[in-house]
Each structure stands twice: as C-alpha cells, then as structure tokens.
Amino acid sequence: MRCDHCSRSETTVFVELHHNVGMLFARRSHTTAADLCRACLGKAFWHHTLRNVTLGWWGTISFFVTWYYLLSNIVTYVQARAEMGRSRRRAAPVVQEARGADALRILQPFEHNIRMQLRMGDDPSAIARDMARLHGVEASAAQAYVEQLRAAD
Ligand SMILES: [Zn+2]
Numbered sequence: 001m002r003c004d005h006c007s008r009s010e011t012t013v014f015v016e017l018h019h020n021v022g023m024l025f026a027r028r029s030h031t032t033a034a035d036l037c038r039a040c041l042g043k044a045f046w047h048h049t050l051r052n053v054t055l056g057w058w059g060t061i062s063f064f065v066t067w068y069y070l071l072s073n074i075v076t077y078v079q080a081r082a083e084m085g086r087s088r089r090r091a092a093p094v095v096q097e098a099r100g101a102d103a104l105r106i107l108q109p110f111e112h113n114i115r116m117q118l119r120m121g122d123d124p125s126a127i128a129r130d131m132a133r134l135h136g137v138e139a140s141a142a143q144a145y146v147e148q149l150r151a152a153d
Pocket residue numbers: 003004005006007008036037038039040041
C-alpha cells in the first residue's frame with residue numbers, strides 16, 4: 001500500500017487523527033484521515049498531539065473535546081502500530097525447504113555422520129528428522145536419503 005503523505009510503498013494503516021482549536025466561544029476541528037506509513041503516522045500523531053495540547057483547551061466545550069481527541073488519537077496510534085507489526089510478520093518470506101537434488105546436495109556432506117549413526121543403531125527416521133530440521137531440507141527427502149544409505153550399508 002502507498003502512503004498518502006510521502007507516497008512511499010510501505011506497510012500502511014488507515015487512521016483518523018484529530019485536533020481541536022479552541023477559541024473561547026467557538027472551536028474548530030482538524031482531521032487527518034489517510035493511509036499512513038510508520039514514519040508519517042508518527043509525524044501526524046505528534047502534529048495533532050502538539051496542537052491539542054497547546055491550542056485545544058480554550059473554551060468549555062473545547063476542554064472536553066480536546067481530552068477526547070488526545071485519548072482517541074493515542075488509541076488510534078497504538079492500534080495502528082500493532083496492525084503494522086502484524087502485517088510485517090505476514091509479509092516475512094516463507095522459508096522454502098530444499099528437496100530433490102538440492103536436498104541431496106545439502107545432505108551429502110553428512111553421509112559419513114549418517115552412516116555412523118546408523119551403525120550405532122540409531123532409529124533411521126529419528127536421524128532423518130534431525131537432518132531435515134538442522135539443514136532445512138524436506139522431511140521426505142531426508143528420510144529417502146537415510147534409507148538409501150542404510151540399504152547401501
Ligand atoms: Zn509516509
């Protein structure tokens with residue numbers, strides 16, 4: 001998603017942030033409603049917070065509106081940051097297990113170890129499981145390789 005403020009292609013979250021400007025007998029609200037990246041979210045949050053704190057309070061209604069905006073901005077900000085964290089984890093690349101010839105190439109250097117373990121009477125499927133886990137190859141490829149060595153022994 002593209003950030004509405006800086007146009008960078010990054011993880012963005014839609015947020016609405018507000019600040020109040022109190023003018024004793026009148027008030028005005030300013031709102032940011034946009035898809036924002038992490039950096040722009042931080043900037044927008046502080047932009048509105050600063051103005052709420054300095055310009056917000058001046059008026060009876062303004063006093064309460066400013067409190068409401070301050071709190072709702074914090075909730076929005078915290079939720080948006082959590083949402084960004086979640087989508088970043090979703091975007092993390094999936095580790096691909098090696099299989100076929102790739103798996104064989106990875107496992108071959110351990111041929112001697114595997115033979116030793118087999119000779120010591122270790123369970124072939126346990127050896128295969130360890131190999132698969134330690135070297136990031138598919139379980140079935142590791143199993144096949146161990147079986148092949150066992151048959152050849
Ligand atoms: Zn941005």
